[in-house]
Amino acid sequence: MKLIHCAPWLLAASLLTACAAIAPTPKRDFDLQAHRGGRALAPENTLAAFDNAMEMGVTTLELDIGLTADGVVVISHDTVLNPEHTRDANGAFLTAKGPAIRALTLAQLQAYDVGRIDPATNYGKQFALQVPRDGERIPTLAALFERVRARGAAQVRFNIETKLDPSRPEETAAPDPMVRALLAEIDKAGMGPRVTVQSFDWRTLALVGQWAPQLQRAYLTTGRTLRDPRWTSGLRLEDFGSVPRLVKAAVGNSPGPVIWSPAFADLTAAQVQEAQALGFQVVPWTVNERADMARLMDWKVDGLITDDPALLRDLMRERRMPLPAPAKP
Numbered sequence: 001m002k003l004i005h006c007a008p009w010l011l012a013a014s015l016l017t018a019c020a021a022i023a024p025t026p027k028r029d030f031d032l033q034a035h036r037g038g039r040a041l042a043p044e045n046t047l048a049a050f051d052n053a054m055e056m057g058v059t060t061l062e063l064d065i066g067l068t069a070d071g072v073v074v075i076s077h078d079t080v081l082n083p084e085h086t087r088d089a090n091g092a093f094l095t096a097k098g099p100a101i102r103a104l105t106l107a108q109l110q111a112y113d114v115g116r117i118d119p120a121t122n123y124g125k126q127f128a129l130q131v132p133r134d135g136e137r138i139p140t141l142a143a144l145f146e147r148v149r150a151r152g153a154a155q156v157r158f159n160i161e162t163k164l165d166p167s168r169p170e171e172t173a174a175p176d177p178m179v180r181a182l183l184a185e186i187d188k189a190g191m192g193p194r195v196t197v198q199s200f201d202w203r204t205l206a207l208v209g210q211w212a213p214q215l216q217r218a219y220l221t222t223g224r225t226l227r228d229p230r231w232t233s234g235l236r237l238e239d240f241g242s243v244p245r246l247v248k249a250a251v252g253n254s255p256g257p258v259i260w261s262p263a264f265a266d267l268t269a270a271q272v273q274e275a276q277a278l279g280f281q282v283v284p285w286t287v288n289e290r291a292d293m294a295r296l297m298d299w300k301v302d303g304l305i306t307d308d309p310a311l312l313r314d315l316m317r318e319r320r321m322p323l324p325a326p327a328k329p
Contacts, residue, residue, distance in 0.1 A: 039307050041130060058309050063144070063160055088113075114136055218260070264286070281303070
C-alpha cells in the first residue's frame with residue numbers, strides 16, 4: 001500500500017518531535033459524546049443517528065470504523081454482521097452472525113439494512129425507545145464527513161474508534177492498513193483538527209502517534225483489556241502502578257493531546273485527578289443513567305460518552321452548563 005498523502009497539518013507534526021513531554025490537552029467545554037450516534041434514540045452508527053444527534057446538539061459524534069474487502073472505511077461497531085440489528089434483502093433479521101465486514105465489498109455490505117433492532121433480542125429490550133429508520137445502510141466515513149459538512153456543522157467533532165481485536169486478527173484488517181486508510185480519509189476531508197482517534201487496541205494509537213502525532217488520541221480501557229498486553233501494545237499494568245501512568249507510558253514523547261476513556265464503573269475520583277495532573281482529559285464510557293452521570297460530573301471529568309445524549313443534555317441544563325449548539329436540519 002502506498003503511503004498516504006500528508007496535508008500541511010500532518011506535515012507540521014514533524015516540527016514537534018523535539019517535545020519530550022505530553023502537551024496538555026486544550027481545555028474545552030464539557031464534551032457531550034453521542035455513543036454510536038446515540039443508539040438509545042436512533043439506529044446505531046447510521047447517518048440517521050448522526051443526523052438526530054446533530055439536530056439535538058452534541059459536542060462529538062462517537063463512532064467505530066472497519067475496512068471492507070475493497071479497502072473502504074465504513075462505520076460499524078461489530079467486526080461481523082450483527083443479527084440483532086441487521087436484515088437481509090428480504091427484510092428478515094439474520095438468524096446468526098453474518099460475514100465479517102472485512103470479507104465483504106462495500107456494495108455487498110450495503111445490501112443489508114441496519115435501520116432497526118430486533119425487539120425480541122436483549123439489545124432490542126435495552127433500547128426499546130429507539131426509533132427505527134428502515135433502509136439505513138452501514139455508511140462510509142466519507143459519507144458522514146460529507147453529511148456534517150453539508151449541514152454546516154463546523155462545531156461538531158468526531159471520536160473515531162478503530163475496531164480491532166488482537167485476539168481475533170482474522171476478522172479485521174491489520175492495524176497498519178486500517179490506520180493508513182483512516183488517516184487518508186481524515187486528510188481528504190480536511191477534518192484533522194476535529195478528530196480524535198480512539199481504540200482499545202493501542203497498536204493503532206501508536207501508529208497514529210508516529211504518522212499524525214498532532215491528532216488527539218483516546219486510550220480506551222476496560223478490566224479485560226488491561227489484563228491482556230495484546231491490547232496495550234505489550235505494556236503491563238503491574239509495571240506502572242496505575243492506569244493513568246500506563247497510558248502515559250504508551251503515549252511516550254508524542255506531543256498530541258491525549259484522552260483517557262475508561263469504562264465508567266472502573267473509575268475513581270482519585271484516578272480522574274491523577275490523569276488530569278498528567279495532562280490528560282478523562283472521558284468515561286458508556287454512561288446512560290442520570291445518577292452515574294451526576295457522580296462523574298461531580299468528579300470533574302471532561303466529558304461523557306452516552307447512548308442517550310438527550311438525558312445528558314437535560315442534566316447539563318439543570319447544572320447551568322453550556323450546551324452544544326444544534327446543527328441546522
